[in-house]
Amino acid sequence: MPRAVAELLHREQAAPGHYLLQLRCPEIAADAKPGQFVHLRLSEGLEPLLRRPFSIMRTEPREERIWLLVQVVGSGTGLIATHDEGTVYDLLGPLGRGWRLPRANETALLVAGGVGVAPLIFLADALSVSDLGVYVRSLFGAATNEALVCWTEFAGRCNEFTTATEDGSAGEQGLVTEVLARELERGDADRVYACGPPGMLVEVARLCAEYDVPCQVSMEQWMACGVGACLGCAVPSAKGPQEYVRVCTEGPVFDTTEIAWDRMRP
Amino acid sequence: MSAMEPDLSVELAGLKLANPVMSASGTFGYGTEYAPYLDCSRLGAIVTKAVTLEARAGNPPPRVRETPAGMLNSIGLQNPGVEAFIAEKLPPLREFGVPIIVNISGQRIEDFVRLAERLSQADGVSALEVNISCPNVEHEGMFFGTDPELTARLVAAIAETSAAPVIVKLSPNVTDIVEMSVAAQQAGADALSLINTLLGMSIDVEARRPHLGNVTGGLSGPAIRPVAVRMVYEVAQEVDLPLIGMGGIMTARDALEFILVGATAVGVGTANFVEPASTVRVIDGLAEYCRRHGVPRVADLVGALEGT
Numbered sequence: 001m002p003r004a005v006a007e008l009l010h011r012e013q014a015a016p017g018h019y020l021l022q023l024r025c026p027e028i029a030a031d032a033k034p035g036q037f038v039h040l041r042l043s044e045g046l047e048p049l050l051r052r053p054f055s056i057m058r059t060e061p062r063e064e065r066i067w068l069l070v071q072v073v074g075s076g077t078g079l080i081a082t083h084d085e086g087t088v089y090d091l092l093g094p095l096g097r098g099w100r101l102p103r104a105n106e107t108a109l110l111v112a113g114g115v116g117v118a119p120l121i122f123l124a125d126a127l128s129v130s131d132l133g134v135y136v137r138s139l140f141g142a143a144t145n146e147a148l149v150c151w152t153e154f155a156g157r158c159n160e161f162t163t164a165t166e167d168g169s170a171g172e173q174g175l176v177t178e179v180l181a182r183e184l185e186r187g188d189a190d191r192v193y194a195c196g197p198p199g200m201l202v203e204v205a206r207l208c209a210e211y212d213v214p215c216q217v218s219m220e221q222w223m224a225c226g227v228g229a230c231l232g233c234a235v236p237s238a239k240g241p242q243e244y245v246r247v248c249t250e251g252p253v254f255d256t257t258e259i260a261w262d263r264m265r266p
Numbered sequence: 267m268s269a270m271e272p273d274l275s276v277e278l279a280g281l282k283l284a285n286p287v288m289s290a291s292g293t294f295g296y297g298t299e300y301a302p303y304l305d306c307s308r309l310g311a312i313v314t315k316a317v318t319l320e321a322r323a324g325n326p327p328p329r330v331r332e333t334p335a336g337m338l339n340s341i342g343l344q345n346p347g348v349e350a351f352i353a354e355k356l357p358p359l360r361e362f363g364v365p366i367i368v369n370i371s372g373q374r375i376e377d378f379v380r381l382a383e384r385l386s387q388a389d390g391v392s393a394l395e396v397n398i399s400c401p402n403v404e405h406e407g408m409f410f411g412t413d414p415e416l417t418a419r420l421v422a423a424i425a426e427t428s429a430a431p432v433i434v435k436l437s438p439n440v441t442d443i444v445e446m447s448v449a450a451q452q453a454g455a456d457a458l459s460l461i462n463t464l465l466g467m468s469i470d471v472e473a474r475r476p477h478l479g480n481v482t483g484g485l486s487g488p489a490i491r492p493v494a495v496r497m498v499y500e501v502a503q504e505v506d507l508p509l510i511g512m513g514g515i516m517t518a519r520d521a522l523e524f525i526l527v528g529a530t531a532v533g534v535g536t537a538n539f540v541e542p543a544s545t546v547r548v549i550d551g552l553a554e555y556c557r558r559h560g561v562p563r564v565a566d567l568v569g570a571l572e573g574t
């Protein structure tokens with residue numbers, strides 16, 4: 001059954017306003033695939049009422065553990081910052097459709113923006129232990145040095161790694177999509193995998209279309225059910241001028257050609 | 267213990283329900299989405315998302331937003347249309363072996379009549395629930411459910427056509443819900459369900475814009491429960507039809523509020539998003555309440571409010 005209870009084993013501040021959670025959850029540790037998410041109930045009371053979705057950052061099946069990376073942005077994520085070790089969460093998952101893996105011996109370009117790094121760490125982890133022989137080159141961008149959250153976990157699983165910060169406090173100064181444009185110009189990336197803020201994903205999709213490189217993105221949308229029943233998590237679909245797809249069920253990972261980017265809310 | 271097991275069955279508009287707990291329209295998909303999380307065959311009935319004649323795309327995102335003890339939604343009437351519903355959604359729904367109530371919606375009376383013709387004859391459809399909280403294109407977008415005369419004409423036309431019982435789902439966005447319920451009764455409704463969502467709005471003050479892509483949306487969840495209980499109470503005083511009460515039911519205790527003020531059955535909506543097994547928990551909780559209070563049949567509790 002795609003639901004479980006998970007005990008918080010360890011919580012640490014990975015960066016200001018970001019928490020790394022280590023949870024004991026044998027079922028999800030065994031079943032989750034890179035790019036899938038869990039729908040976490042944060043309180044037994046009415047605040048917050050709805051569950052909150054989080055990408056799975058990493059699993060350790062043998063140790064029966066999963067890792068989540070949470071950025072505090074509001075009331076629900078704020079609660080997590082107060083939860084002690086031993087807290088037991090009720091969660092649905094693993095949910096959604098994850099990353100489609102590259103073919104053998106391809107070069108994969110992973111592009112992360114801020115906390116969007118979480119599902120890409122899981123992908124890099126899976127690729128690093130697979131026998132596909134995929135060459136993993138990663139680009140990680142954030143506003144500042146501090147917001148390059150969990151960058152060592154990410155870098156350690158990649159063959160090549162580049163960072164960019166908007167204020168120049170680490171790596172190149174500028175947007176990660178500027179680095180991506182250069183990489184695509186070089187022309188040896190077979191496919192791109194990206195997760196980050198909506199504006200970044202729009203630009204990633206545009207660039208990959210321009211250079212004709214297949215690209216998958218992990219998208220976010222406010223959710224209620226998380227299981228495909230409420231139709232709340234819709235994003236515009238490329239299938240037709242009025243069609244929508246559900247982030248929780250058809251996604252969260254989409255091929256960029258599946259999304260009508262021009263109809264995304266600015 | 268079995269001799270002491272309370273009887274949870276209720277009768278409603280000619281339907282025999284194993285218990286009074288059903289899913290609320292639009293919150294339970296087409297049943298199959300929740301099948302991994304609970305035994306759907308235990309529900310008193312399953313009520314589907316609104317079905318329209320043609321496929322509908324729904325509203326621009328974002329479509330949901332949490333609010334204090336509740337949520338706003340502006341899903342719109344996204345659905346695959348009646349023919350695709352019958353071909354693709356109905357067969358797996360039938361497998362659950364419980365009564366299926368199909369929520370229908372339209373833009374003109376004619377739409378509803380054609381839906382009633384088609385669906386009330388379809389194999390496995392036990393009843394229709396008429397969503398009257400939608401704009402009528404023939405009356406400059408006036409909502410069917412906000413005008414007693416329009417409500418009466420709509421319900422009469424459907425009741426005349428439908429081979430299955432007709433449940434009219436009332437909107438709370440009216441000055442006098444009793445007036446609407448009386449109109450629906452006189453026009454031939456077999457039962458009433460109430461309440462639909464309350465119109466609401468919330469704002470992202472940093473971005474200075476509405477949270478929802480559709481600007482306004484429907485409020486549901488515990489926040490609306492007192493309003494819903496009051497409305498069921500008032501309607502129960504004035505009409506003789508069986509009522510399906512809903513609005514913020516999270517637990518059996520909440521469901522009992524509705525039953526005690528006069529609801530024969532209850533709908534569980536937003537709670538499914540929080541806890542997928544909410545419906546079966548409410549069913550189990552009703553049985554437990556009956557045992558604890560020595561009530562042999564849950565039907566004995568309908569309208570059993572004291573002290574008013």
Ligand SMILES: Cc1cc2nc3c(=O)[nH]c(=O)nc-3n(C[C@H](O)[C@H](O)[C@H](O)COP(=O)(O)OP(=O)(O)OC[C@H]3O[C@@H](n4cnc5c(N)ncnc54)[C@H](O)[C@@H]3O)c2cc1C
Nearest residue numbers: 052053054055070071073074075076077118220221222252
């Ligand atoms: C598939 C998926 C995977 C996600 N993975 C992660 C992850 O690994 N780590 C992480 O920190 N966050 C992730 N998120 C975002 C996370 O779910 C939201 O930040 C969280 O729900 C906010 O809850 P809150 O109660 O703190 O915020 P609220 O008080 O509800 O809102 C505070 C602010 O957060 C914004 N917000 C709320 N919900 C979302 C959302 N679903 N997406 C984007 N912005 C939102 C609101 O616009 C508002 O400005 C993911 C979202 C989805 C849909």
Ligand SMILES: Cc1cc2nc3c(=O)[nH]c(=O)nc-3n(C[C@H](O)[C@H](O)[C@H](O)COP(=O)(O)O)c2cc1C
Nearest residue numbers: 290291292316339397461462486487513514535536
């Ligand atoms: C996401 C969502 C979708 C809904 N869709 C419909 C619908 O299609 N037709 C309808 O009559 N009511 C619809 N409703 C209203 C519910 O059936 C119910 O009347 C209302 O939400 C109050 O119950 P609750 O507080 O338990 O959710 C919807 C509610 C929600 C939250």
Ligand code: FES
Nearest residue numbers: 226228231233248
């Ligand atoms: S969150 Fe309900 S359908 Fe995706």
